[in-house]
Amino acid sequence: MTLAIEGLERTKHANPYNYTEEQLALKDQYMRQIKLLYPDVSQYWAELALDICLTKSEEEQKEIMKRIDTEPSKNKIPEILTSNKLEILDSSDNLAINN
Numbered sequence: 380m381t382l383a384i385e386g387l388e389r390t391k392h393a394n395p396y397n398y399t400e401e402q403l404a405l406k407d408q409y410m411r412q413i414k415l416l417y418p419d420v421s422q423y424w425a426e427l428a429l430d431i432c433l434t435k436s437e438e439e440q441k442e443i444m445k446r447i448d449t450e451p452s453k454n455k456i457p458e459i460l461t462s463n464k465l466e467i468l469d470s471s472d473n474l475a476i477n478n
Contacts, residue, residue, distance in 0.1 A: 396434050404435065 398406060406429065413425045431440060 396430060396435075402433075 394403070409429055410422075410425060413420070413429065417425065431443060433445070
């Protein structure tokens with residue numbers, strides 16, 4: 380049950396990429412799957428990587444990876460994100476959790 384108080388709005392989560400409700404639900408499924416596959420990766424880095432995969436073209440993703448390899452970062456990037464263990468998946472591959 381939700382209590383609605385006139386003049387007060389419910390808290391809205393940040394949505395800088397303007398995902399639709401359906402896209403947010405799919406992103407949530409992907410995040411749960413990522414947590415199962417890569418439990419040592421923090422929520423922040425996993426969400427950052429997923430947002431890049433969902434919002435950037437394959438060319439832009441490759442450019443970002445190239446930039447990570449050639450330019451020093453002021454932030455500590457987890458080894459799993461910079462290793463060759465990760466790969467770009469074809470969009471036909473489905474990361475969604477089986478129902």
